[in-house]
Each structure stands twice: as structure tokens, then as C-alpha cells.
Amino acid sequence: MRLKKRKDKKVAASGEDEKEEKYYCSVCGREINEEEYKTYDGMCRECCDDQLTEESEMMFKDLM
Numbered sequence: 271m272r273l274k275k276r277k278d279k280k281v282a283a284s285g286e287d288e289k290e291e292k293y294y295c296s297v298c299g300r301e302i303n304e305e306e307y308k309t310y311d312g313m314c315r316e317c318c319d320d321q322l323t324e325e326s327e328m329m330f331k332d333l334m
Contacts (some may be wrong), residue, residue, distance in 0.1 A: 296313055
């Protein structure tokens with residue numbers, strides 16, 4: 271009878287935690303999570319909102 275080797279998931283998970291990358295907002299430098307980094311093109315939500323507000327004001331200024 272052969273025994274199968276079992277991988278210890280806890281060891282793998284703890285090793286991944288140590289290699290976890292940190293993400294920072296490209297505008298203000300605040301540390302953000304990976305999801306926020308990907309969703310807002312490398313910015314935190316606040317900086318992305320500010321940028322969108324400035325862009326929309328510039329676009330609609332001529333129409334007002």
C-alpha cells in the first residue's frame with residue numbers, strides 16, 4: 271500500500287503572505303489594496319474621484 275504525500279496549505283499560505291506586494295496610489299502615495307489599484311488605474315478612490323471631477327469640469331465648462 272502506497273501513502274500519498276500531503277501538502278501543508280498553512281505553510282504555503284504563510285509563505286505567500288510574506289511575498290504579498292504592496293500597492294501605493296500614484297498621486298498621493300497612500301497604501302492601497304490590489305483591487306483598488308487595478309480598479310482605479312493605480313490610484314486610490316479619492317484621487318480617482320478628484321481626477322474625474324476635474325476632467326468633467328473641464329469638459330462641461332464650455333457648455334455652461
